[in-house]
Amino acid sequence: MTEKKINSAGLRGQSAGETALCTVGQSGSGLTYCGYDVSDLADNATFEEVAYLLFNGELPTTAELTQYKAELLGLRDIGQSLKDVLKLIPKDTHPMDVMRTGCSFLGNVEPEADFSQQRQAANRLLAAFPAIMCYWYRYSHEGLEIDCSSDEASLGGHFLRLLNGKTPSAQHERVMDVSLILYAEHEFNASTFTARVCASTLSDMYSCITGAIGTLRGPLHGGANEAAMDMIQKFKSPSDAKVQMAAMLERKEKIMGFGHAIYRTSDPRNVIIKAWSEKLAKQNGDTSLYDISVACEEFMWDSKKLFCNADFFHASTYNYMGIPTKLFTPIFVCSRLTGWAAHVMEQRSNNRIIRPSADYVGADPRKVIPIAQR
Ligand SMILES: CC(=O)SCCNC(=O)CCNC(=O)[C@H](O)C(C)(C)COP(=O)(O)OP(=O)(O)OC[C@H]1O[C@@H](n2cnc3c(N)ncnc32)[C@H](O)[C@@H]1OP(=O)(O)O
Numbered sequence: 001m002t003e004k005k006i007n008s009a010g011l012r013g014q015s016a017g018e019t020a021l022c023t024v025g026q027s028g029s030g031l032t033y034c035g036y037d038v039s040d041l042a043d044n045a046t047f048e049e050v051a052y053l054l055f056n057g058e059l060p061t062t063a064e065l066t067q068y069k070a071e072l073l074g075l076r077d078i079g080q081s082l083k084d085v086l087k088l089i090p091k092d093t094h095p096m097d098v099m100r101t102g103c104s105f106l107g108n109v110e111p112e113a114d115f116s117q118q119r120q121a122a123n124r125l126l127a128a129f130p131a132i133m134c135y136w137y138r139y140s141h142e143g144l145e146i147d148c149s150s151d152e153a154s155l156g157g158h159f160l161r162l163l164n165g166k167t168p169s170a171q172h173e174r175v176m177d178v179s180l181i182l183y184a185e186h187e188f189n190a191s192t193f194t195a196r197v198c199a200s201t202l203s204d205m206y207s208c209i210t211g212a213i214g215t216l217r218g219p220l221h222g223g224a225n226e227a228a229m230d231m232i233q234k235f236k237s238p239s240d241a242k243v244q245m246a247a248m249l250e251r252k253e254k255i256m257g258f259g260h261a262i263y264r265t266s267d268p269r270n271v272i273i274k275a276w277s278e279k280l281a282k283q284n285g286d287t288s289l290y291d292i293s294v295a296c297e298e299f300m301w302d303s304k305k306l307f308c309n310a311d312f313f314h315a316s317t318y319n320y321m322g323i324p325t326k327l328f329t330p331i332f333v334c335s336r337l338t339g340w341a342a343h344v345m346e347q348r349s350n351n352r353i354i355r356p357s358a359d360y361v362g363a364d365p366r367k368v369i370p371i372a373q374r
């Protein structure tokens with residue numbers, strides 16, 4: 001991987017601390033969690049194993065995983081006060097705002113009293129996020145007060161069950177599992193850095209995660225998967241996609257789902273989620289969304305040498321699974337919570353308040369002129 005040209009805007013290229021959790025753009029496929037290549041994890045592990053890895057530094061044994069999954073299963077349901085709050089949130093609210101409120105409110109009713117409870121708080125959020133998302137979604141969109149507990153074996157399966165009211169196919173459960181693995185952790189990205197800055201003030205876990213959700217929401221970060229879906233849905237065919245994208249570039253618009261702050265020529269997560277998109281497209285019988293996505297990928301590389309990041313083929317993949325577009329970024333939250341919480345714990349274990357300096361470019365020193373004379 002060639003070095004990316006750097007200037008200091010956006011803190012690009014500057015080390016802002018140490019981490020033992022993740023490397024981005026450095027070795028193997030370019031993305032490792034605690035030393036494991038992400039493609040190895042996507043092929044040979046489950047999301048719960050990855051969550052355990054990020055929280056403990058090692059993959060679990062069978063006994064440890066069984067115990068961990070049982071613990072998470074017991075934490076899936078949410079209390080009536082949180083349900084009542086979710087019921088108050090209007091249908092047209094962006095689901096990321098619902099996640100933010102849900103996370104914050106859980107911190108009101110089940111606060112992290114001290115740091116000895118940090119793992120408990122992280123596991124609670126991990127287990128409860130699918131319920132927060134789906135309870136609000138199905139109440140506001142369908143008028144249903146769903147049962148938020150389920151005995152689905154995986155968190156991905158649990159989410160699909162709450163969303164659709166039925167047990168998902170083994171394949172959909174596996175795709176969700178892979179997707180959650182791919183999104184779990186990514187070093188000092190903007191939302192994780194937000195969580196670490198908040199943690200560095202010795203704030204509580206819920207505040208750190210609430211801030212991170214707000215940061216992930218933007219279309220330059222996690223919100224790109226939804227924005228990519230909105231875009232490709234407007235294209236009528238692969239050739240129409242190329243024509244319309246050329247016009248977008250001409251107008252100097254950003255094409256969501258392309259480019260990256262660290263990777264230079266490819267995002268290692270793309271090849272994995274793209275393969276699932278292709279598989280689901282073929283099974284679906286209508287491959288047009290996948291074909292259009294491939295045309296976008298070809299066009300962006302040929303014209304700008306920009307490549308698909310993790311978000312782009314997630315759009316078609318989730319769409320083929322029947323997931324509403326507005327829930328794409330909240331699913332990212334359900335996954336990235338693991339990385340965020342692991343970074344909060346890491347920051348706390350060797351903390352100094354994060355407080356950089358700024359280069360002042362404002363007015364020279366001056367005196368206040370009394371208001372009547374201005
Ligand atoms: C899971 C994730 O969060 S992955 C990222 C998801 N975000 C997106 O997909 C949004 C679209 N992509 C982008 O906006 C950017 O590529 C970012 C935010 C991801 C990275 O930003 P940067 O590090 O500043 O990008 P980079 O330095 O490579 O940009 C170089 C040039 O390419 C352009 N460029 C980069 N990405 C794109 C894009 N998707 N569409 C059009 N032009 C682009 C930039 O505008 C920049 O040109 P400029 O210097 O004339 O402004």
Ligand SMILES: O=C([O-])CC(=O)C(=O)O
Nearest residue numbers: 185186188189190261310
């Ligand atoms: O690392 C980044 O800047 C964005 C990203 O891909 C992620 O958070 O997954």
